[in-house]
Amino acid sequence: MSAPRPSSTPLPPPFQALSADDPHEVGGYRLCARLGAGGMGRVYLSYTPGGRPVALKVVRPELADDVEFRHRFAQEVASARRIHGLYTAQVVDSGADAATPWLATAYVPGPSLQQVVHRYGPLPERAVLLLMAGIAEALQAIHGVGVVHRDLKPANVLIAADGPRVIDFGIARAADAAALTGTGVHIGSPAFMAPEQALGRPATAATDVFALGALAVYVAGGNPPFGEGPESTSLYRAVHEEPDLGRVPAGLHRLLLRCLAKEPADRPTTAQVIEAARAHPAIGGQLRFAEDWLPQQVGHEITRRAELPTAPAHLPTVLATLPGIGIPEQRTMALGHPAQAAEAPEAPEAPETPTVAVPRAGRRRVRTALIAATALLVGAAGAFALLDPFGDGDSGAATLDAASYSSAYSGTELTSPDHTYEFDLKAGQVVPQETAAWYLARSATEFIVPEDSDAYLAPDGPLALADCIQGLGSRPVTSLPFSALADGQAFCLRSRSGHDVAVVRVLSTAADDGPVAISLDYYRHDG
Template identity: 55%
Template sequence: MAVGGPGGQFRPLESGDPASVASYRLAARLGSGGMGTVYLSYTPGGHPIALKTIRPELSEDPEFRRRFRQEVEAAKRVQGLYTAPVIDYDVEGTRPWLATAYVPGPSLAAAVAEHGPLPAPSVLLLLAGMAEALSVIHGAGIVHRDLKPSNVLLASDGPRVIDFGIARAADATALTGTGVSVGTPAFMSPEQAAGKEITPASDVFALGQVAAFAGRGQGAYGDGPSHAVLYRIVHEEPDLEGLPEQLRFVRECLAKDPARRPTPARIVELCQEASPTPLRQSGTWLPEAIAADITQRVSASAALAAAPKPAPAGPPPTAPLTHLSSAAPASPASHTPPPPAHAAPTATAAHVPSTPVPGYGPPPVPHAPAPGYGPPTGPRPPYGPPTGPQPPFGQQPWRPTPLPPRRNRAGKWIGIGVAAVAAFVWLSSCASVLLDITGKADDGDTTSSSSSSPVAGDGTRPRPDPKPVTYRGINIPEGYYVRFADSPPKPLYDDVGAAYAEGSDFYYQGGDFGGPATLGSPGEKIVLLNNAEDASLTTCREDTRYAKSVTLTQVSTGSHLCVHTTSGHIALITFKGTAPKGDPSDYVSVDLTIWRNAEEPTDG
């Protein structure tokens, strides 16, 4: 998750942002991502921290909370020089949060986007620092799972790896969106892309990808749609053209076989061997433009920390007089308690000046009631007419509104009784009509209510029509399947095969041993509708020309298929096409309209 903006700018808090989290007053926004939002705050001693709040959707998932708690406990043990240590956290509150040391530097992704690839000496120091960070992270029993340029921050004394382990917590919930697995596709390892076991060697593969990005401006497997990049990661060799010669050992990190990849300790040795001089992290390890960016961020953070606290709200105006002869005592001053000693004022502008400006950020405007509005805070006069002199017109004192006279409720009960009698008479007449109709039906009326509830082809009566849910543009790679119960359905992979995977409802299988590529369902109830048939739930229920699968040669763009699953779901699949020519990946694109629990489940 990238934090901060170019030139040391911080974004002000937005309307939906909290003013504080626990005892930490939030000063500015640093960034946001799929997991949550990161804010700038300060410790009681004035040291800046990055405080991340987790998205409400994730917070509501109990399995995510359990994983998040485990990962935070493990992250507390990570205290390396090239990581951002955990400062504070809360995993039990309504909205979990995690605070780490703030790194006043751009992410690698932002630095390369703004200034281009790093020179070879900088990449070697970057790699060595990241490898040391992975050694510490793996030593704490954590696999990062989402190592990418935006999770590597550039500080003046070396890189910092952040967000380690949190992706594993997100992997426990279906709220992470579409895709094969948690992580960024362009930096996944082949085993992660295929949904197989993830080990520390998976992070080494991602490290090689990050190195290629830092040295040549793009990853080793190019850009483009996620499925295309994933296909190249699994099946093709990396493209390292343009990478300096002394960085060619990065190819070892990108081995398809995890066992052939070097360990983080070996990567540090390879960096030392490739450098003409001993590797030493210093304030000059980065190009001048990036170093200047870091300096601006340090100044901006210091300006926020040094900005004066908002002035406390003043006391409200004195309460109005209740009598001309005497004044009610003024109410004591009421204002919000001052923030904690380490709190910083909320930023109110996108750019913070490099030097503290007195009064930076407008102080909160106290809300004071208009004079004479509402009851006074002094003693009230006694009920009844005043005994003292009256004030002039326009200065009448506040008095409570007199209570209305008691109402005679006898008429109310009489009305209720009349209504009850009328309702009883009406219900009696309705019952007579129903009995009459029933008697006629028993005496020989052959009309059956089943005429309004059609019988399906298998002899069973269908369930009431459920509400359809449509998902568009789902790309299913060859050998992958989707489950209709997932929301949204996402491509999944299993070593046993898409047609045999547990929970598989619809799959795309490439041609094996010269056979045709097929679209199929393990339930073996798939129907290819003809052009004259209406693409609807009724048609899917009534058309029983079931097949086990349909070949790609039988469908074209716009073709409709009905799929019945053993779990009782019915889906209308609209075929949109296959991977375009020249694309090395192999996939089909479909739209799914799903009626969940539309019929009785079967045993398959």
């Protein structure tokens, strides 16, 4: 097995601007930014009436129309709301009966374990033991109310300064279960599934302990214990072969092999996992998430996610008084924390530059308004030069022609087996969802445009770089449903930060969340 290599690209920004097709309010919660998107739906940052941040998950429209999904979703949410572990993301509200179902959990200011390992590489032995103990305690809380997670994996564990938080023990399972149309179909992620899951047998608390062991192997060594190949291969190895711990520190082998025992009865309980971690020499008898429990760069990423986007409460009022701007009220409310209807406070004498969630469609208009508003508030001619919150001014746009690009690669054919995999545009690879810095994700019915990118769909025929640049500037799109894409049709994406361009040719689209194949050309902007 090859040695895992940390990614050279930074993690995607934790807070992304709301786009034109994002809602501005869900279940009475005003949305401030998008946190991410995946096959199940989109996740937004909002706040409770008292000001506590929450992660609000809104399921995809096709799931909302599925009666079986709605039934299971309501059941899973009811169970999840009974879970009160310190190492779980508490479910605080939900709308299972809403036109589009949603779920609000406590916001965790940190990346997922999958993002951490993909970006920074495996974690030290002591950190792995602390994580195992914290996750085991989370599993105790989950199992204590009669729930089995069944899909514990690195993407479902977030890392905060005071330890891990286990998430997603409701929405993903409900969606997977609703998609089952026959026997022999499994709920879970193959690389972290226990043998009994692979064989279609009932999942128990011991099933989650196996997944915890597999997760720990990934965090300690950079690869799952049974490889990352096709689903059938991973499941076969989980049932018939021994785990590969070649890159895992030797001091962890005994505990991990116990967790990964083929028979559920041979695995330790969650309490025994916690005790084994506490007794390990690397821990020294005390399980404490001190300031130095994580590598420094991971701590910096957590700090970055703790700096929540806000806007001075007076800013929407100032913008509303400027002539000719005409920003809708619901857009201005998306600029900062949610609040009950109230009078705006007086503006301070020296306001800070706001961090603003701006929808794609009104981007240039709002940007101009912000510059004008800052000039009025600060009262200085230099304000126009000081405030450029989007960093893509008109002066740079003139350089975006085909001559300013060089080809990084072309004709690279890639296949995503299902919605849990996305296309890493810079690397030209297929990777697990939510791991690529610049990505093209997909669901069962559409391609998902990255939040920090523009897209253009060619009417027909091939798509040259020059055509792509012209189309992005004149006819951008925000939706790429499979129903509008014929085999051989092309579209392109442009990163707003680096202006790099990816040209995608569709080879085949999905049927019932099946494989999606594309051919990819990547052009690097040299300006």
